Every structure is written in C-alpha cells, then in structure tokens.
Amino acid sequence: MQEPIAPITWHNGQVEMIDQTRLPGELVFIRPRTVAEMWSAIKKLQVRGAPAIGIAAALGLYLAIKDSRARDRAGFEVELQQAAGYLASARPTAVNLTWALKRVQQAVAAAPASDIASLKEVVLKEALAIRAEDEAMCRAIGENGATLLQDAAAILTHCNAGTLATARYGTALAPVYYLASRGKVLKVFADETRPLLQGARLTAWELHQAGIPVTLITDSMAASVMARGWVQAVVVGADRIAANGDVANKIGTYGVAILAKEHGLPFYVAAPASTFDLSLASGAGIPIEERDAAEVTHFGLRPTAPEGIPVFNPAFDVTPHRYVTAIITEKGIIHPPYSENIARVLGA
Numbered sequence: 001m002q003e004p005i006a007p008i009t010w011h012n013g014q015v016e017m018i019d020q021t022r023l024p025g026e027l028v029f030i031r032p033r034t035v036a037e038m039w040s041a042i043k044k045l046q047v048r049g050a051p052a053i054g055i056a057a058a059l060g061l062y063l064a065i066k067d068s069r070a071r072d073r074a075g076f077e078v079e080l081q082q083a084a085g086y087l088a089s090a091r092p093t094a095v096n097l098t099w100a101l102k103r104v105q106q107a108v109a110a111a112p113a114s115d116i117a118s119l120k121e122v123v124l125k126e127a128l129a130i131r132a133e134d135e136a137m138c139r140a141i142g143e144n145g146a147t148l149l150q151d152a153a154a155i156l157t158h159c160n161a162g163t164l165a166t167a168r169y170g171t172a173l174a175p176v177y178y179l180a181s182r183g184k185v186l187k188v189f190a191d192e193t194r195p196l197l198q199g200a201r202l203t204a205w206e207l208h209q210a211g212i213p214v215t216l217i218t219d220s221m222a223a224s225v226m227a228r229g230w231v232q233a234v235v236v237g238a239d240r241i242a243a244n245g246d247v248a249n250k251i252g253t254y255g256v257a258i259l260a261k262e263h264g265l266p267f268y269v270a271a272p273a274s275t276f277d278l279s280l281a282s283g284a285g286i287p288i289e290e291r292d293a294a295e296v297t298h299f300g301l302r303p304t305a306p307e308g309i310p311v312f313n314p315a316f317d318v319t320p321h322r323y324v325t326a327i328i329t330e331k332g333i334i335h336p337p338y339s340e341n342i343a344r345v346l347g348a
Contacts, residue, residue: 001180002210004163004170006135008047008055010128015059019046020164024205035064035083042090042097045196049165050239050275051134054096057087058127061104065120073114080105080123092287093248093316094239095277100130135167137272140330142174145235145270146182148326148333149175152232154187156222159250160202161237161270163210171237171270173207175328180212187213189225193250194218195295195313219252226263234260235328238271245321245338246283251314257323266325273329273346283318291315 007018014031021044022028030046032038038060041047047056064083070076084101091097107126108119149155161172169177176186188207193199200216207214217225225231234256240248247253247269260267280286293311298304305311327334327342334345 001177001185001212004168004177004206004210006168007164008052008059008131008167010059010124010131015056015063017041017047017056018164020048020202021046023164023201032060032063035060035086038063039087039090042087048198049160049170050094050096050237051138051166051171051272052164053091053094054100054274055127055131055134055167057090057097058100058104058130060087061101062120062124062127065123068116068120070116073116073119076116076119077105077108080108091289093289094275096239096272096274099274100127103130131167134272135169137330138166138169138171138174139178141171141270141272141328142169142176142178144330144333145175145268145328146178148266148268148328149179149186149233149235150184152186154189154231156189156191156225156231156234156256157203158191158199158219158222158234158236158253158256159193160198160206162203162206164202164206165237171272171328172235172268173203174270175235176207176212177210180210185213187215189215189217189222189231191217191219191222191252191256193252198250219255222256223259223263226259226265231265233266233268235268235270238269238275238327239316240280240286241269241271241276241327241342242280242283242286243276243278243339243342244282245324245327245334245336245342246286247319247321247324247327248283248286248288248316249319251317254317254319254323257319261323267319267323268326268328269319269324270328273331276342276346278343278346283320286316286318288317289315
C-alpha cells in the first residue's frame with residue numbers, strides 16, 4: 001500500500017490544498033491567500049469532509065489576521081471574532097468547523113502575551129496543532145476500528161470519509177489503511193454518492209492511488225451488493241453526532257443504514273471526538289445544509305431535468321442511533337446505549 005496523500009498542509013509559509021472539485025481528472029493544488037479565498041474553498045467544496053473543513057477554517061483564521069494592524073489585544077480579538085463568524089457561515093452542518101474556530105479563539109484568549117505579533121503566532125500554532133492532532137486521531141481511529149473488521153473481507157462505504165476528508169488516513173477508511181499497512185487488505189465497495197459523486201470522484205480515486213482494491217457502485221446498487229453477501233460491514237464517517245448517537249452524514253447515509261439492518265450487517269460510524277455535539281440531545285437539532293438545485297438538475301453543465309422543476313437537495317441526512325452498531329473514535333469504540341456511553345468514553 002502506498003501512503004495516502006495529505007489533502008491540506010502548511011508549506012513554505014502558506015496553505016496548500018488539493019482542489020477536490022478537480023478530481024479525479026486532475027490533481028491540482030490551490031493556495032488560498034485570504035480569508036475570502038478560504039471561505040470560497042470551503043463553500044465550493046474544494047476542501048470538504050468535516051475534519052478537513054475544521055483544519056481549513058483554523059488556517060483561514062490565520063489568513064484573516066496575519067496582516068492585522070490592530071493596535072491592541074482587544075482590537076485583534078474583535079478581528080478574530082469577525083473572521084470566525086464569516087468562516088462559520090460557509091457550511092453549517094459540520095460541527096468541526098465551528099469547533100476549530102472556537103478552539104483557536106480560546107487559545108488566543110488564554111495566551112499570556114498581548115503584543116499582536118505573538119497573538120498571530122498563537123493563531124498559527126493552534127491551527128497547525130489541530131492539523132497534527134487530526135492526523136494522529138485518524139491513526140487511532142484506524143487502529144480501534146481494525147478490531148471490528150478483522151474477520152471481514154470487504155466493506156461498503158458512502159461518500160468520502162478517507163484521507164481527502166481529513167489531515168490524512170480518514171475516519172471511515174482509516175481502519176482499511178491501518179489493516180493494509182499490516183498485510184490484511186480489505187476490499188471496498190464505494191457508493192458513487194449522488195448528486196456530487198464524492199464516492200466516485202474521491203473515494204474510488206484515493207483508494208486506487210493507495211493500491212486498495214475498490215469497486216464503484218451506484219447508490220441504488222447497495223442493497224444488491226449486501227444481498228449477495230459481498231460485504232460484511234458498512235463503515236461511514238460523520239459530520240455531526242448528537243448526544244444520543246444520532247448521526248448527520250452525507251445524504252443517502254440513512255438509507256444505507258436501513259439496508260444494513262435489513263441484511264444483518266453491522267453499521268459503523270467513524271469520527272473523532274470533535275465531531276460530537278453534546279449540546280444537542282438528538283439529531284433533530286442538527287442544521288441541515290441545502291444546496292443549489294443545479295447540483296441535481298445538471299450533470300456538470302449539461303441539464304438532466306426539465307427547466308424550472310422544483311428540487312429538494314439537502315447535503316446531509318440524519319441516521320437515528322438505533323441503526324448504528326458502534327461509533328469508532330480515537331478514544332475508543334462506543335456501543336449502545338449511546339446517551340450514557342458517549343459521555344463516558346469521551347470523558348465529557
């Protein structure tokens with residue numbers, strides 16, 4: 001197995017990211033120089049995946065204040081707060097975005113230094129720490145999740161929760177990479193994931209690049225694959241997890257969870273502790289982003305539906321916790337009952 005690529009890095013004093021809208025046709029790196037360019041990259045899905053969005057947002061804060069001319073600490077913190085609010089508006093569902101923004105602001109608030117140059121360094125240091133910790137967390141998720149998949153020959157996944165969605169290694173795909181590095185190769189069936197085809201464009205691409213056997217299927221083929229006994233588990237990522245274990249993830253995840261239960265397959269969710277939102281009692285409180293109708297009515301620039309047709313295009317859905325067999329985190333594996341065990345395992 002080849003080492004999976006890192007999608008977002010700090011290199012030679014600038015942010016460097018894979019433009020995921022160009023995959024799989026081209027491997028293109030972009031270098032946002034301003035907070036507006038980072039906001040646009042998040043909004044347009046040039047960077048996507050909850051952990052990667054959090055890293056991008058934290059680095060976006062540094063881009064916002066690196067040239068700050070604030071005269072004092074109070075003015076600097078106002079600028080930082082305004083930039084955080086702006087970045088948070090790019091995408092509302094993934095909790096990692098707001099979590100990362102708050103963490104950087106808290107680091108500045110706790111910093112003993114008051115000179116502006118030192119505070120700028122605090123912002124950058126905290127953003128880079130978030131990235132480094134995410135890579136380590138993904139490794140731990142991989143190691144923990146591998147214990148659940150030792151006897152599996154193949155898994156099914158939905159959307160992209162691999163290396164492209166994180167600092168490296170991913171969440172749902174982290175156990176696949178971990179096992180492969182130790183000689184056990186799992187086959188992966190990847191749903192194409194309509195309407196933006198993250199499974200086809202991204203998951204299939206990164207697994208193929210890493211030398212992991214992957215078979216691409218349309219979303220409507222998942223039931224047939226399960227019925228034929230070709231997969232022994234489903235593993236997906238998450239954009240937000242409520243205190244009771246309800247999981248918000250890419251649209252279509254809920255349906256896959258129902259299919260897994262019908263076919264007697266375990267349905268695992270892999271996510272870092274930062275993806276949990278314990279302020280929400282259930283998934284009913286998770287805000288669901290709705291995206292442009294053209295994503296459904298067009299394939300690229302080509303229309304595939306009657307002009308003016310009404311469209312419902314939520315980017316995410318919520319899978320009730322009763323369909324979730326276990327949640328894999330860097331701190332351990334969480335089993336039902338989730339209302340008790342999430343807080344216990346996370347130490348909340």
